[in-house]
Amino acid sequence: DAGVTQSPTHLIKTRGQQVTLRCSPKSGHDTVSWYQQALGQGPQFIFQYYEEEERQRGNFPDRFSGHQFPNYSSELNVNALLLGDSALYLCASSTRATMSREQYFGPGTRLTVT
């Protein structure tokens, strides 16, 4: 059973550029959440997608946007990159089909902005 997968593993971008990160949820999961984890910090909630719509959003600017596809996979887009966007970006998947609220995390994408 494939767990949550993310691509790419690492990414180096320059300030002002745009980046797209990808996530495939665990088999059977329909909800995808994105988190940003800066060095030495806990993950911070960016947003959550279900049924191809953004359902909840954390305290992140509009430069952060996302998308969910019919196969439940998701993308996170960040425009006009800042140095402060350097972080580990984690994707977590879950399902609304059961009462379990457990989220499974992917290995993350390490983004470095220079």
Place this chain on the structure above:
Amino acid sequence: EDKVVQSPLSLVVHEGDTVTLNCSYEVTNFRSLLWYKQEKKAPTFLFMLTSSGIEKKSGRLSSILDKKELFSILNITATQTGDSAIYLCAVDTGGGGSNYKLTFGKGTLLTVNP
């Protein structure tokens, strides 16, 4: 603003010691409290707690929640070097319906020396 505070931020012990990690929270909408272990990248799920006073146990790890005093503890007995990791506490502060949103603490870095 929702807040989750973990203590200590770091801890160094010897193999065989018992450790207690603390997590306190102040949130507007509590659904559940979760503990994760993060070794390299992907946090892995340990426990989900929703009711006060009921201990959850898995091998040498156990956790309990106090919803009156707004805190949880994670105990690890007979520590092993493989327990070295960052332990993250998160509170599900999701909105209405089935929306999920995890608010994380900064984590406790546990180092177990042989």
